[in-house]
Amino acid sequence: xxxxxxxxxxxxxxxxxxxxxxxxxxxxxxxxxxxxxxxxxxxxxxxxxxxxxxxxxxxxxxxxxxxxxxxxxxxxxxxxxxxxxxxxxxxxxxxxxxxxxxxxxxxxxxxxxxxxxxxxxxxxxxxxxxxxxxxxxxxxxxxxxxxxxxxxxxxxxxxxxxxxxxxxxxxxxxxxxxxxxxxxxxxxxxxxxxxxxxxxxxxxxxxxxxxxxxxxxxxxxxxxxxxxxxxxxxxxxxxxxxxxxxxxxxxxxxxxxxxxxxxxxxxxxxxxxxxxxxxxxxxxxxxxxxxxxxxxxxxxxxxxxxxxxxxxxxxxxxxxxxxxxxxxxxxxxxxxxxxxxxxxxxxxxxxxxxxxxxxxxxxxxxxxxxxxxxxxxxxxxxxxxxxxxxxxxxxxxxxxxxxxxxxxxxxxxxxxxxxxxxxxxxxxxxxxxxxxxx
Amino acid sequence: xxxxxxxxxxxxxxxxxxxxxxxxxxxxxxxxxxxxxxxxxxxxxxxxxxxxxxxxxxxxxxxxxxxxxxxxxxxxxxxxxxxxxxxxxxxxxxxxxxxxxxxxxxxxxxxxxxxxxxxxxxxxxxxxxxxxxxxxxxxxxxxxxxxxxxxxxxxxxxxxxxxxxxxxxxxxxxxxxxxxxxxxxxxxxxxxxxxxxxxxxxxxxxxxxxxxxxxxxxxxxxxxxxxxxxxxxxxxxxxxxxxxxxxxxxxxxxxxxxxxxxxxxxxxxxxxxxxxxxxxxxxxxxxxxxxxxxxxxxxxxxxxxxxxxxxxxxxxx
Amino acid sequence: xxxxxxxxxxxxxxxxxxxxxxxxxxxxxxxxxxxxxxxxxxxxxxxxxxxxxxxxxxxxxxxxxxxxxxxxxxx
Numbered sequence: 137x138x139x140x141x142x143x144x145x146x147x148x149x150x151x152x153x154x155x156x157x158x159x160x161x162x163x164x165x166x167x168x169x170x171x172x173x174x175x176x177x178x179x180x181x182x183x184x185x186x187x188x189x190x191x192x193x194x195x196x197x198x199x200x201x202x203x204x205x206x207x208x209x210x211x212x213x214x215x216x217x218x219x220x221x222x223x224x225x226x227x228x229x230x231x232x233x234x235x236x237x238x239x240x241x242x243x244x245x246x247x248x249x250x251x252x253x254x255x256x257x258x259x260x261x262x263x264x265x266x267x268x269x270x271x272x273x274x275x276x277x278x279x280x281x282x283x284x285x286x287x288x289x290x291x292x293x294x295x296x297x298x299x300x301x302x303x304x305x306x307x308x309x310x311x312x313x314x315x316x317x318x319x320x321x322x323x324x325x326x327x328x329x330x331x332x333x334x335x336x337x338x339x340x341x342x343x344x345x346x347x348x349x350x351x352x353x354x355x356x357x358x359x360x361x362x363x364x365x366x367x368x369x370x371x372x373x374x375x376x377x378x379x380x381x382x383x384x385x386x387x388x389x390x391x392x393x394x395x396x397x398x399x400x401x402x403x404x405x406x407x408x409x410x411x412x413x414x415x416x417x418x419x420x421x422x423x424x425x426x427x428x429x430x431x432x433x434x435x436x437x438x439x440x441x442x443x444x445x446x447x448x449x450x451x452x453x454x455x456x457x458x459x460x461x462x463x464x465x466x467x468x469x470x471x472x473x474x475x476x477x478x479x480x481x482x483x484x485x486x487x488x489x490x491x492x493x494x495x496x497x498x499x500x501x502x503x504x505x506x507x508x509x510x511x512x513x514x515x516x517x518x519x520x521x522x523x524x525x526x527x528x529x530x531x532x533x534x535x536x537x538x539x540x541x542x543x544x545x546x547x548x549x550x551x552x553x554x555x556x557x558x559x560x561x562x563x564x565x566x567x568x569x570x571x572x573x574x
Numbered sequence: 575x576x577x578x579x580x581x582x583x584x585x586x587x588x589x590x591x592x593x594x595x596x597x598x599x600x601x602x603x604x605x606x607x608x609x610x611x612x613x614x615x616x617x618x619x620x621x622x623x624x625x626x627x628x629x630x631x632x633x634x635x636x637x638x639x640x641x642x643x644x645x646x647x648x649x650x651x652x653x654x655x656x657x658x659x660x661x662x663x664x665x666x667x668x669x670x671x672x673x674x675x676x677x678x679x680x681x682x683x684x685x686x687x688x689x690x691x692x693x694x695x696x697x698x699x700x701x702x703x704x705x706x707x708x709x710x711x712x713x714x715x716x717x718x719x720x721x722x723x724x725x726x727x728x729x730x731x732x733x734x735x736x737x738x739x740x741x742x743x744x745x746x747x748x749x750x751x752x753x754x755x756x757x758x759x760x761x762x763x764x765x766x767x768x769x770x771x772x773x774x775x776x777x778x779x780x781x782x783x784x785x786x787x788x789x790x791x792x793x794x795x796x797x798x799x800x801x802x803x804x805x806x807x808x809x810x811x812x813x814x815x816x817x818x819x820x821x822x823x824x825x826x827x828x829x830x831x832x833x834x835x836x837x838x839x840x841x842x843x844x845x846x847x848x849x850x851x852x853x854x855x856x857x858x859x860x861x862x863x864x865x866x867x868x869x870x871x872x873x874x875x876x877x878x879x880x881x882x883x884x885x886x887x888x889x890x891x
Numbered sequence: 892x893x894x895x896x897x898x899x900x901x902x903x904x905x906x907x908x909x910x911x912x913x914x915x916x917x918x919x920x921x922x923x924x925x926x927x928x929x930x931x932x933x934x935x936x937x938x939x940x941x942x943x944x945x946x947x948x949x950x951x952x953x954x955x956x957x958x959x960x961x962x963x964x965x966x
Contacts, residue, residue, distance in 0.1 A: 144882050145884075148882035148884070149882075151690055152865075152884065152885070154690055155687070155865065156857075158687065160858075161683070162683040162860060163759050163858055163860060165675070190937075191941065193941045205944070207937055207941065209937060225940075274964070298963050298964075300963070305962045305963060307958075307962050318743075318918070319668075320915065321916070362954075362958045364958060368932075370916050370917055370925060372917065376930070380955060384958070421894050423955075424955030426932060428931075430924045430927065440955075440956075444952040446951075450951045452952040460929045462929070477952075479950060479952065505950060505966060517935075540949075542949065563949065565945075567942075569938070569941060571937060571938070725921070733923075733926065742921075742923075744918065
């Protein structure tokens, strides 16, 4: 009993010292400030803060394109709740890009889009035709301004500009969000408008025309309008979700000016090529559901599902799962991710045109991005918090790696003569990204 | 002789204090050797005791320094004033705000006390007053009423990283538990740089002295509550601070059970078997006030707590 | 079911769930976990933007989380 009292006494003496230290800290701080009469909270205010988020991504497709993409995002939050966001993205692509033609048993020679003879290229038999001189540099700037209208309403407007040597795009958007149910539910509605101007190298080809004739016209353009309706709902202390319905419609020149479709005969020989011909309108609708669930102080997870369909006949399903596991003192985390994607082919997608068949549709494209395939992404991210610089509290350094693989779903009967050739090689790519946020 | 008046202590229930306190100073003699500059602040009678050899004009000036600081702290932190930092924090609940350095240091202190007391000392427990009205009657609240308020109590629920604070909607910050003692210490520091004479600052029973006057130690009288006022205990104070926590008239009595006004923030109910009052001596008033409050929060263990901590105390059951 | 039927069903469910259930949701002082950085939908905006750009240039779908427009010539 005495011993226990002594232990408690020692512990109490320690607490007493700490209380004394705390009081000294409080009063010492006051004395150090030497405060005089100060009535109003002059140096208090709603949190005003700015933050910078930057990343450098390197993307590499097996035997195809590689890209470097630096991004910087600067966000500023004002005392009255307004927020400004400014983003600059630069990307530089080089490498080989499939031109849409089909693999053949003979060598194939293609002119480059510019028509320059020095850039003509030949594809060996049995290889997928790719243009090896693909090169594109792009710069994009975007800004968003968010303005609280009332305690429960917020207006947000944004604009984006993107420029590359053969493509220029301007997008503007606006949305409003309304909170209710004690901010457990948020309803948002937004619209966007995009104007794109294309100046393809060598000019835009006449849709569906013979490749050999090289009929090119001048600049082209397309417009898009989009609308989005969303609900964000807090379900429990640990779970909230977001559900969005969106629709967009693009009109104008929707072809890929550099892609061609092979015309083959019944023996599987390529007899010619055509430039692609897509409809001049496309409407897409999608439903998106994203969840965030906290599974504990250190673990949280997210699941997102998306269903999309358009009037070109493409339907897609996407499921994305991530898990964030923070280490015990919350200064580091790892985040594995997994994504599954599947799409059906556009109804005018065709990997080749059989010269013997009569065509019942004016449209055709063999761009693999309009074909039927499924894709898997495996990713892992590691992030570490570091002390901040120059008065900033904290910064975060991160490394992210992703592996993306597309596997084609063959739907078209392969002509007997082309059996054994890998007509749909799919895609394998790796993304490595370092990020720094402060 | 300074007098600790238990009945007037912490009578902040008199919240009808207007936004413009009665800012008047008066000087009076206190026995043969002392004079007192008196004023009202934080709904308590306040005084500064100086040797009677001090010139009246100088005494008033020194008294004014103390009074200004008391009124400044009151205006800044009182939850009854619409222009206080506390009111401004409450207006901006649910938003991240940046508080000034003095408020930040008080919140840091409250945070430290919360940790060291194992959660008993909690400046977010003020909302419990919506259920508990300590008016001497027998109207104790319904358990459901207290249950409903409990989720709004808990220092852990607010987000604090100096100087950034996010106080969730529905929660309140109440500096009342440390405000008066803090004011005594701030006023003490302001006076100590200007006055080399012995002095004693007393804000309604929370007091601090720098050194004893020539004629002998400061004599502090502690009244025993609920009993005959004449039975006053006299303490000799050389220097340092005294603070008292107690309940006097602020209690409820039902079925013979006395519910003191010290509430356990974890349950929302009064701490059972708390002593009626605890007076603690320490080097600063803030520290003394904190120890006396923590002692009361120990309930039946109050005396043991004070013994373990090796403080000088006077306890009244 | 057609897209239109699916979306009407979803909208109705969400509206019913959101408006009917006062029990769904939390009190303001219970938002501690939701305030965590990893519980925000835009927890990693640059990662999302870089991924979206990659998927936009390799697939026929885009958007969902936000506007579907591409704003670049890669598709």
